[in-house]
Amino acid sequence: MPLPPARAAPLTTTAPAPRTPPAEPALTGVWVGIATITMSFAAFTSALIARQGAAADWRHFQLPPILYLNTLVLLVSSATFDVARRRILAAPPPGPPGAEDGAALALPPQGLSWLYVTLVLGLLFVSGQLVAWRNLAAQGLFLATNPSSAFFYVLTALHGVHVLGGLGGLLYVLQRLTRVPDRKTRTALRAAALYWHFMGVLWLYLLLILVTRV
Numbered sequence: 001m002p003l004p005p006a007r008a009a010p011l012t013t014t015a016p017a018p019r020t021p022p023a024e025p026a027l028t029g030v031w032v033g034i035a036t037i038t039m040s041f042a043a044f045t046s047a048l049i050a051r052q053g054a055a056a057d058w059r060h061f062q063l064p065p066i067l068y069l070n071t072l073v074l075l076v077s078s079a080t081f082d083v084a085r086r087r088i089l090a091a092p093p094p095g096p097p098g099a100e101d102g103a104a105l106a107l108p109p110q111g112l113s114w115l116y117v118t119l120v121l122g123l124l125f126v127s128g129q130l131v132a133w134r135n136l137a138a139q140g141l142f143l144a145t146n147p148s149s150a151f152f153y154v155l156t157a158l159h160g161v162h163v164l165g166g167l168g169g170l171l172y173v174l175q176r177l178t179r180v181p182d183r184k185t186r187t188a189l190r191a192a193a194l195y196w197h198f199m200g201v202l203w204l205y206l207l208l209i210l211v212t213r214v
Contacts, residue, residue, distance in 0.1 A: 026184075026191040034198050037162060041202065044158070045209055048151045052213060059146040063210060064135035070128035071207055074163075077121035078200040081170075084114035085193045088177070089186060115174055118196070122167045129160050148214045155206055159199070166196050 052058045088111035133153070136142075141149040169192040176185040 024187045024191075026187050027194065030191045030195050033195070037198075037202070041155075041158070041206070044151075044155060048155075048209065048213060051147050051151070055147060057147065059148050060214065061136075061139065061141055061146075061148065063152075063214065064132040066128055066132050066135065067207065067210075070125050070132065071203065073121050073128060074125045074200050074203055077118050077125065078197050080114050080121065081118040081193050081196050084111045084118060085189055087111035087114065088189060112174070112177060115170065115177075119167065119170055119174070122163060122170070122196075126160055126163055126167075129156055132156070152210060152214055155210070159203060159206055162202075163199050166192070166199050169195060 091111070133156070136149065136152065141152075143150050143153045169188075173185070173189050173192045176182075176188060
């Protein structure tokens with residue numbers, strides 16, 4: 001009796017493993033920096049509250065009105081940065097997912113224009129903060145005059161230094177966008193935008209502290 005023909009084993013296909021998204025150290029570094037800056041300003045705020053409650057020499061004074069104009073400038077710069085980020089990231093990515101990181105990016109000129117507007121507004125904010133210092137000095141309030149004025153100078157100076165760092169990051173992104181607009185540049189743009197938005201939120205927090213405590 002003849003044996004039945006052997007059945008061929010069904011072919012099985014193995015699904016390719018999902019691609020792991022590449023690490024983005026620039027964004028990770030910004031998040032670490034944000035956490036560090038947040039803790040440092042929280043410590044300064046705690047020191048301000050403790051110093052105000054423990055001393056009878058705390059002197060309240062009127063904040064320079066230009067601080068509110070500076071706030072508007074910084075918020076508008078955050079909006080212009082977001083417009084630039086959206087327009088640039090909406091451009092076609094530099095090649096397929098498997099392409100090299102150095103592939104060129106089709107860069108919309110409108111995105112660059114908004115970044116330059118952000119840069120100018122950031123410089124205006126820093127200049128406005130210096131004017132606020134001059135206004136305070138015109139009232140006879142300096143770093144060593146009173147604990148309240150000392151905290152004003154320290155908090156605004158530290159924030160100004162971090163804003164200057166953000167402007168430096170923006171200049172770096174602009175340089176890469178005009179010379180090496182690749183995938184890493186897109187990541188640097190997202191990191192710089194995240195940091196700049198944080199500077200705006202941090203200033204709103206500091207302004208609230210200054211208005212209510214100083």
